[in-house]
Amino acid sequence: MTNRVLHVFTAMNVGGAETMILNLYRAIDREKIQFDFLVHTEEIGYYEQEIIALGGRIFRLPYPRMRYLSSYQQQLFELFSQNQFSAVHSHAHFFSGFILKVAKKASIPIRVAHSHTTSDGQNASIFRQLYRSYMKRNLRKNVTHRFGCSVTAGESLFGKNVETNVLPNSFNLQAYEQTTAKKESKPVDSIVIGHVGRFETVKNHSFFLEIFYHFKRNYPQASAVLVGDGPEKNKLEDLIEKYQLQDSVNLLGIRSDIPAIMSTFDIFLFPSIYEGLGNVVIEAQAAGVPCLVSDTVPKEVDLAMNLVTFKRLTNGAEAWAEELTKLIVLKERPSWDERERKLKSFGYDVVENAKFLEKLYSGY
Template structure:
């Protein structure tokens, strides 16, 4: 059996982690197995499922807790004690440089650094120096540089690197078949139980943090409520900003207009409860949930931070700048609320044309792993 070590922060229900699980569930695990090296002591959302599928969750310290040298040693210990590994595949932004040093030190032939975002919020002088050093180690020690979008690749590897033969655009994948097989009965009952039948339902899925910009969504709801619109917002997810968002909801007096669902396993059903999907990210690698929203036939209103690669080119992408302001975004929602749903046939064809199907992505990844 061939084994690959994925290096992540923690296997919570974020875009990168969900993509990895979509791959993991669909590979032939009798021939290829994944282990997941995670940082910190906490448990991840997907940990139990990973163990049931035959993978290992291996925990080490965060680099900022122990330093560069000790981080390299801890990863090296994992490689020696849990391998042999055909490949080491790092998803930890610039900390991937540490993983690549360890992988090369331990004679791993296939060493992959994977870019999933276009920015982070730590751009002080110390951080810039760290980025420059880690980018050097990433480009020097990786045998393959993958990115979910061109801008993500430039951000992590630098402009020169994306013309290197090691660089490859790797499409994210979603479980689109699950989205097509939603339950109409669930949708009917959920809308009835939450008084959504007569409302305009805005949807958003994402970790509650500054980058996803849920505060802007609450401003939109406040504005539309002030215009006497029957508006509801489904906020699917959780995160460090939950308490702050709850306080804003109370301050804006929009408690009856916002439904905080928490982290859900039935996103395929919830997408079909929405009229418009709104995604006002401040920065974003790709936006995996946008592929899911389009697969459900939803019109999407997106910020300038969203990459072109996330567009299935079926007429559902509507781009606005955050600087256009709340009123412009609210008006676009009202304009799109009655958009007819596309057929699943048209969406499937778009997914195939853009190489976002599970089969296409796994085939490409198996070639990278040389399986």
């Protein structure tokens, strides 16, 4: 008998958590475990076609607004009751408390809450504090397994001194063994400063462009490559024009060939405001690329290969540009054997993590 697991997301578009689950889905024994997905949008997500091809199903419910929460709860209970899910794995941060409360009521035996961030991005209003407190109580009462992509991410949702498993955002390591793709930036002989991430405020692309603007004064042939898409794309295009960087900043959109693109980077620049972990920094290290990262990113992202440098956001763009200049002279990079060994020792092998989840979802 195949155990069906329901993963709960807002949408199945390209993002750290969504990509991690798809990596696991590709690697897991699908004769034993099948993934289904509950999303809260009518828009077709980037990964939905592949999910269906792999044997998964997509369920849709309206986004859970407070005034319609009673109706949402009823629809959710019906979904749980009408399908024989072995497990519900929620990636909805604090709202996982509500999701898993309903899952318990529907007698679903395995109920997983998974934290992928260190912040919900909301203010600290009285209402928000009450909401978080209520959801944390529900998590304590209704969760059977707690996961975080990092220690810090787990603590932000479940609190300290609470038993939580760190499940690294694993991926196919072999994709990074041979990354010799043709450079996709211009000019072809330039230094390439790269970034991969959704175009949203937390990723701090505006600061990225300011840093690159200062860096380019010393390296006029330098170019920047930004992979991703999102609500701040128009703002980024305006900033590119403001800094007169139209000929040296390349927006590649959403891409599936990240290992090949990362192989063209000389430095991976990641000035996020906050992160659950920052999995793309792990991937950059897998490609052997030096990384300049904000100190708001959990230190667990550093795989001890002398590739990661942390810097305070408050240091300012010019100081960051100077740091980039120092990293450019870093010529010696770890071999693939060393990188593979480190990645496996830190738990980033998707094959091993898929085996772990097979046992968990099967109730072992």
